[in-house]
Amino acid sequence: MALTAEIIGVGTELLLGNTVNTDARDISEGLSALGINVYFHTVVGDNPERLKSAVDIAKSRSDIIITTGGLGPTYDDLTKQTLAQCFGKPLIYNDEIAQGIRDYFASRGFSNMTENNMQQAMLPEGCVIFRNGNGTAPGCGFEAEGKHVLMLPGPPSECKGMFDECAVPYLKRLTDDGEIFSHNIHIFGRGESDVEDQLRPMMKRLENPTLAPYAGNGEVKLRLTARAATREEAETLMAPVLKELREELGDVVYGVDVNTLEETVIGLLKEAGKTLATAESCTGGLISKRLTDISGASAAYMGGVIAYSNDAKRLFLNVNGDVLENEGAVSDPVARQMAAGARAKLGTDLALGVTGIAGPGSDGTEKPVGLVYIALGTPEAMYCKELTLGNSRARNRLMSANYALDMVRRYLTGLPV
Secondary structure (H helix, E strand, O other), rough: OOOOOEEEEOHHHHHOOOOHHHHHHHHHHHHHHHHOEEEEEEEEEHHHHEEEEEHHHHHHHHHEEEEOOOOOOOOOOOOOHHHHHHHHOOOOEOOOHHHHHHHHHHHOOOOOOOOHHHHHHHOOHHHHHHHHOOOOOEEEEEOOOOOEEEEEEOOHHHHHHHHHHHHHHHHOOOOOOOOOEEEEEEEOOOOOOHHHHHHHHHHHOOOEEEEEOOOOOOOOEEEEEEEOOHHHHHHHHHHHHHHHHHHHHHHEEEOOOOHHHHHHHHHHHHHHHOOOEEOOOOOOHHHHHHHHHOHHHHHHHHEEEEOOOHHHHHHHHOOHHHHHHHOOOOOHHHHHHHHHHHHHHHHOOOEEEEEEEEOOOOOOOOOOOEEEEEEEEOOOOEEEEEOOOOOHHHHHHHHHHHHHHHHHHHHHHHOOO
């Protein structure tokens, strides 16, 4: 039977909204990969009585309790003390951890380490110590009252590093019915409800592996998960389902186990030996930013022009003034001329031109907010797509960038653009 876990985030800053609880997200993803079910997320302030209450509730409904935060040196860092009391564990001073804290401060040139840092060296008796590779506060794990309790630090870089390096090996030892292996299938061009409706019969039929949809940032992700003793056995279980998924969904699947659409595009450009340039108006450099986030993108992406005003479109991209006057900046011919101008200026094989009304206000014409034109210039032809996206400025920019990148992907893989 699968184990269940509850994550308790400790920190008043989480309740006030000053800090976003990314720790819970990261840990949930990690637990899911281990086949451990997360049924509850709880957030509690720096108050020992309320934390005790939260732990008592977690005891009643979860096999594993994971806390984040409250392990530091200040007076309100009370997680260890509170959980030790909840489970009847005395805190024991650990000389090795204490020396590690002193060494940490000395290596960074801090000669005035305050004594309150030493409270971080107090750990529950008999616990497994989790070393902190990114800070001073160690974490730990122990078993008591039939529950496994893991305490991790709050800062995200410390929490995720400790979870991956220490908590995951600890938790793997608790499962005796194989390991979890998965593939992430990335989809662009279909909505989550649409994909789920098509795949519902398959999802109901599957037992091992299983299939679940997730809404992403303007896209859909499917997670295919198998439990098996080895990676090879899991792949044998998943291979026919992956094949069936590709046949069901067709060309909206842009990758399996890739990170992003832009990473896929850069990879395809490199494989094809092609170069790309961009000319952006309503996206304001978002496409360029996403492409240059990819290490090594300079081998395929040559650069871009942010031509927000009509003057910039004329000056930097040679967009015809009469076309701007007669058709308007947000139009099919302007998008095409922007792409052609970027391709000529930067001497690339391919170029994108994007112009639209991001909103929430209009551009003074009768054209609707969310109207976007995306052109892709290639050696063989010029393609242009018209979109009507809606009133959200952020979503319109995101989806315009997604559609632009997908046009490049489709062209490079021989699909209809």
